[in-house]
Amino acid sequence: MRFLPGQLPGVFRVEMERLQDERGYFARSWCVREAEAHGLNPRLVQCNVSFNRRRGTLRGMHFQVAPCREAKLVRCTRGLMADVVVDLRPESPTYKRWEAFQLSDQNGTALYIPEGFAHGFQTLADDTEVYYQMSEFHSEEHARGLRWNDPAFGINWPLPEPILSPKDAAYPDFTG
Numbered sequence: 001m002r003f004l005p006g007q008l009p010g011v012f013r014v015e016m017e018r019l020q021d022e023r024g025y026f027a028r029s030w031c032v033r034e035a036e037a038h039g040l041n042p043r044l045v046q047c048n049v050s051f052n053r054r055r056g057t058l059r060g061m062h063f064q065v066a067p068c069r070e071a072k073l074v075r076c077t078r079g080l081m082a083d084v085v086v087d088l089r090p091e092s093p094t095y096k097r098w099e100a101f102q103l104s105d106q107n108g109t110a111l112y113i114p115e116g117f118a119h120g121f122q123t124l125a126d127d128t129e130v131y132y133q134m135s136e137f138h139s140e141e142h143a144r145g146l147r148w149n150d151p152a153f154g155i156n157w158p159l160p161e162p163i164l165s166p167k168d169a170a171y172p173d174f175t176g
Contacts, residue, residue, distance in 0.1 A: 001028055003038045003112075006101070008087050010114035012038065013101060014073065018108075018116050029110065030073065030133070040112055041071040041098045043135040052079075052123045058162035059118040060120015061086060061146040061155075061171075068142035069115040071135040076103035079128025081121045086146065086176070090115040096174075098155050103130075118146050122157050147171040 002015040016027035035042040050059060061084070064070050074083060086098045101111050103121075113119050121130065148155065148162060152174040 001031060001034055003034070003040075006085075006099050008097060008099050008117075009092065009101060009118070010040075011085055012040065012112040013046050014110040014112055016108050027108070035112075041114065041135050043071075044073065044133040044136040045170065046053075048132040048134065049077075050132070052128045052130070053126065055123055055126050055128075056159045056161065056163050057128070058122040058148050058164055059086065059168065061118040062120060062146060063088060063116075063118040063144055063146075064136065064139060064142040065144055066142075068136050068139040071115050072113040072119055073110050073133040074103070074113065074119065074121075074139055075108075075110040075131045076105055077129045077131045078105050079123060079125040080104040080106075081123050081125075081128050081130065083111050083121045084119070084155055084157075085111070086117070086118040086153055086155070087111050088118055090176070092116070096153060096176075098153050100156070109175065120146075120148060122159060122162055124158060130142070144158065144173055145171045150174050 018025040
């Protein structure tokens with residue numbers, strides 16, 4: 001596995017090293033020892049799948065607050081997506097900055113998102129499936145969100161008219 005740092009501290013692209021032959025390939029997608037060696041939280045307690053029927057579906061920006069802050073390992077297992085993270089750590093030099101990554105079933109890249117970040121994605125192909133591994137259990141009481149087009153962040157989404165849930169469309173302006 002290769003851990004490639006993003007521009008925001010603590011965010012990593014995780015690339016599989018494929019051992020290929022005429023049958024296909026084999027690759028490790030996660031290793032606790034390697035994650036710990038890179039200073040990442042290796043705890044994974046919950047896995048989720050998001051299936052998105054239509055291109056342009058936008059889910060996010062989601063996060064959990066203390067004591068249930070969570071790290072995520074996100075991989076696109078089918079289709080294509082723009083994955084976006086926002087640094088919400090007030091003590092960070094990159095506070096309120098965002099970074100985007102393209103994940104697909106073709107590139108096999110995962111994105112490690114540390115605690116203290118909001119996360120969302122927009123599908124760039126129909127029938128896109130996303131697989132999440134989380135370091136904490138979901139807690140509705142601690143779940144929060146940012147509006148996809150909040151001017152406090154100025155995220156440049158690839159498709160201008162997303163398909164949103166009513167909940168994701170209604171988050172108030174960020175005041176942090």
